[in-house]
Amino acid sequence: MNNDSSTSNHLFDTASLPFSQACENNKQPILEILQQELQGFNHVLEVGSGTGQHSVYLAPRLGHLTWQTSDVLAHHATINAWHAAYPAPNLYAPLTFDVSHDSVPTNKAVAAPYDAVFTANTLHIMSWSLVEKLFELVGEALSINGKLIVYGPFNENGHYISVGNQQFDISLQQHDPKSGIRHLEDIIALAKTHHLRLSDRYAMPANNQLLVFQKH
Numbered sequence: 001m002n003n004d005s006s007t008s009n010h011l012f013d014t015a016s017l018p019f020s021q022a023c024e025n026n027k028q029p030i031l032e033i034l035q036q037e038l039q040g041f042n043h044v045l046e047v048g049s050g051t052g053q054h055s056v057y058l059a060p061r062l063g064h065l066t067w068q069t070s071d072v073l074a075h076h077a078t079i080n081a082w083h084a085a086y087p088a089p090n091l092y093a094p095l096t097f098d099v100s101h102d103s104v105p106t107n108k109a110v111a112a113p114y115d116a117v118f119t120a121n122t123l124h125i126m127s128w129s130l131v132e133k134l135f136e137l138v139g140e141a142l143s144i145n146g147k148l149i150v151y152g153p154f155n156e157n158g159h160y161i162s163v164g165n166q167q168f169d170i171s172l173q174q175h176d177p178k179s180g181i182r183h184l185e186d187i188i189a190l191a192k193t194h195h196l197r198l199s200d201r202y203a204m205p206a207n208n209q210l211l212v213f214q215k216h
Contacts, residue, residue: 017085018078022121023053026205030054030120030151031061033202033210037149038116041065045104045114045141047134048122049094050075052082059091066090068107068114070097099130104141113143120151123187124169127178132190139194139215148196148213151204154184162207187211 038044042065049055049069059067069079071094079094095105104114117138123131138148153165160166160181169181188198196213204210 017081018051020051020053023051027054027057029204031058034058034062037147037212038062038065041116043110043112043114044116044118045070047097047117047119049079052079054120055091056082056086060088063090066092066110068092069094070105072098099134104137114141115143115146117142118149123152124172124181125179135190135194139196142215144215146215150211151208153181153208155181156184165207
């Protein structure tokens, strides 16, 4: 993890914290796209903040906006530990968000609607019904012209785009038959039903993609 002036004086041993190598590998490519796509945006909700690694890297480098983390309660301790190790003035402690029964959470300290939602590597670990629920909730919560930015692997034209993705999908479904890599066309169609139009997509490392939807 690179340090900057806001994070270099921490006193925490991050080697003892839960660590995602995938987050470490993709954080810089994701940042480069977000710096383009989130110019002029103000209040971002990260859905499924996981370990918290993305948030502590992205927030201080996108200092013009507030970065609100969220996840199921079981992940909050880890996210908070990473935040304590790498604090940033625009980085907010996680809100509880369980797609299965929660509405999109809000921070009462920030008197503004979300104009962007970011989520990484979440759609393939949810059931399809929860993916549908997530898009419904995000479509309702975003302001007009707001953006939903989704990072992860996707199938195209009914096929895997790599052998690695196929092997990953098999492992996902062995663990949970309701999970799995989603089809790009299904995600685009689902988004449209909630007034979210695909405005751009980017090829990312390790056969992943970053999809940008805008609310209209």
